[in-house]
Structures are given as structure tokens and as C-alpha cells.
Amino acid sequence: MNEAIQPTPHAHHAPQQWEKVAIFAFGVVFIAIMLAIAIWMPEPAPFPRLVFGLVCSLCAGAIATLIPGQFGLSLPLGVRAVGGIAVFGFVFMAFQNLAGGPIPDHKGRFPKGIDTGWIFAGYIDAASGKYKGDHYAAPVNSSVSDPVFEKGDKINVLANRELIIKDYKSASAQPFASPTTIPGGVLRQVDRTSISIEKGTNWVVMDVVRAGFVGNDQMATWLRIGEIP
Incomplete structure (x- = not known):
């Protein structure tokens, strides 16, 4: 009786030590830069805010590749993602929901008796x-x-x-x-x-x-x- 041929499992690439160090350093450096920018520019204009969201999402996705476990994300139209790409998408959407609203006006006020x-x-x-x-x-x-x-x-x-x-x-x-x-x-x-x-x-x-x-x-x-x- 012939034995059923089992499919060959896909090879999984395990990050080498230098890759882990490089990814971790990338994430830490860029997160530090983003924190500094957030202090210097607490209310950026819409386009810089979009760029900040993309960079933060890339950092999160890169660091996620070093964390054991699996993370999945399902989007409309049947789009699915796992791993670092899923973390990237999740962080980017969360960032837009939290920071994507209109930048509030901090309306100045003159002292009494001053109009202009x-x-x-x-x-x-x-x-x-x-x-x-x-x-x-x-x-x-x-x-x-x-x-x-x-x-x-x-x-x-x-x-x-x-x-x-x-x-x-x-x-x-x-x-x-x-x-x-x-x-x-x-x-x-x-x-x-x-x-x-x-x-x-x-x-x-x-x-x-x-x-x-x-x-x-x-x-x-x-x-x-x-x-x-």
C-alpha cells in the first residue's frame, strides 16, 4: 500500500542575531525621535501627522517580528494580514483614530479693555x-x-x-x-x-x-x- 505523500512544510526564516539587533535598534531610535518630535511639535499639521503615524507603525511592525506569538488582522473586502504587517496596520489605524481629528484651536484672548x-x-x-x-x-x-x-x-x-x-x-x-x-x-x-x-x-x-x-x-x-x- 502506497503511503500518502505529505506536503513539504514551508521553511520558516528565523531572524539571525544581527537581524534582531538591527531591527531592535531601528525601532528604539525611531521611537526616540518620534517622542522628541512630539515634545517639540505637539500639534502638527495634517501631513506631518500622517508621516508620524506611518513611521510609528513601521517601528511597531518591525519590533513585532521579534516578539514570539502570532497576531492577525482582518480588514474589509477580505483583506487579512499576520505578523509584523498586521501590527503595522493595527497601529496605523489606531493612530489615525486617536490623532486624526481636527487640530483644536487654542484661541487667544486679550486682557480686558484691549480689542486689537x-x-x-x-x-x-x-x-x-x-x-x-x-x-x-x-x-x-x-x-x-x-x-x-x-x-x-x-x-x-x-x-x-x-x-x-x-x-x-x-x-x-x-x-x-x-x-x-x-x-x-x-x-x-x-x-x-x-x-x-x-x-x-x-x-x-x-x-x-x-x-x-x-x-x-x-x-x-x-x-x-x-x-x-
């Missing part, structure tokens, strides 16, 4: 239109390196800025007058409010003024801001 004022947003090169050095505000949910501000934009303040109002400490304060109209173009003590517009707060742009000086290749950008309703 100006903040300095940075210097722009007159020839290229690009910022020279840091800029201190950006449109909400935008990651462009050289933002262009327009009336009505909602902005996020990137660093603490002092609110400036021309002649604030006098009897004739002029909150609608740009700081560029100050005689000599230099801020005076009478124009300083000592009111801090905090980093991370959101405001609406009421007016934009860019101005430079003769013989200078850079222009100062000033934003008149108001509270978001």
Missing part, C-alpha cells in the same frame, strides 16, 4: 520674499517655510511676542496705526504694552503691513491681530 494690537512676525528679504531668520507666526495647519499672511487668516503664534500699540501709554492710543508709522521707526516705551501674546495661541489677522528702510534689503512684517470668535 500688533505683533512682529519677522523680517522678509525684499528681493526674494523669503524670511531672513525666524518667523514668529504661521497660518493654522500650515507647514510652509515662508508664509504669506492675508487679512482674515487664522494664525498660530510660534513664539511669545509682545503686543504693540502705538502711543499705548498715552491718552491717545492708536491701536489701528501700524508700528511702522512710529516716528523714526523705532519702538518707544510708550508703545509697549507688556502684554504677552503666548506661543501656541491662535488669532485672526486683521491687517498686514510690510515696510523697510532706505538702503536696507529687509522688510519688517507686522500683523494686527484680533480674537477668533
Whole structure:
């Protein structure tokens, strides 16, 4: 009597020691980087947030290959996955569910008696239109390196800025007058409010003024801001 021929089992590749070390190091390094980015950028714009989710999922999937056991994932349309790929899919979907909602507005508020004022947003090169050095505000949910501000934009303040109002400490304060109209173009003590517009707060742009000086290749950008309703 002939014996039934048994199918040859598929060979299972056991990770070698150097592969285990490399995968573990990959996961640890990238998770550390993601933690640092999360502290530095707690509320990223939608596209960076998508990239962070992909990287976190890849790290989780890579590390999962070192953990004994089996993990399966079933998706609509009959799609199934096991092992590291399943962990990747699970973490990515969980990440999107937890962090995929709209980024909340942290609406700034003026002290009582203040309705508007100006903040300095940075210097722009007159020839290229690009910022020279840091800029201190950006449109909400935008990651462009050289933002262009327009009336009505909602902005996020990137660093603490002092609110400036021309002649604030006098009897004739002029909150609608740009700081560029100050005689000599230099801020005076009478124009300083000592009111801090905090980093991370959101405001609406009421007016934009860019101005430079003769013989200078850079222009100062000033934003008149108001509270978001």
C-alpha cells in the first residue's frame, strides 16, 4: 500500500542575531525621535501627522517580528494580514483614530479693555520674499517655510511676542496705526504694552503691513491681530 505523500512544510526564516539587533535598534531610535518630535511639535499639521503615524507603525511592525506569538488582522473586502504587517496596520489605524481629528484651536484672548494690537512676525528679504531668520507666526495647519499672511487668516503664534500699540501709554492710543508709522521707526516705551501674546495661541489677522528702510534689503512684517470668535 502506497503511503500518502505529505506536503513539504514551508521553511520558516528565523531572524539571525544581527537581524534582531538591527531591527531592535531601528525601532528604539525611531521611537526616540518620534517622542522628541512630539515634545517639540505637539500639534502638527495634517501631513506631518500622517508621516508620524506611518513611521510609528513601521517601528511597531518591525519590533513585532521579534516578539514570539502570532497576531492577525482582518480588514474589509477580505483583506487579512499576520505578523509584523498586521501590527503595522493595527497601529496605523489606531493612530489615525486617536490623532486624526481636527487640530483644536487654542484661541487667544486679550486682557480686558484691549480689542486689537500688533505683533512682529519677522523680517522678509525684499528681493526674494523669503524670511531672513525666524518667523514668529504661521497660518493654522500650515507647514510652509515662508508664509504669506492675508487679512482674515487664522494664525498660530510660534513664539511669545509682545503686543504693540502705538502711543499705548498715552491718552491717545492708536491701536489701528501700524508700528511702522512710529516716528523714526523705532519702538518707544510708550508703545509697549507688556502684554504677552503666548506661543501656541491662535488669532485672526486683521491687517498686514510690510515696510523697510532706505538702503536696507529687509522688510519688517507686522500683523494686527484680533480674537477668533
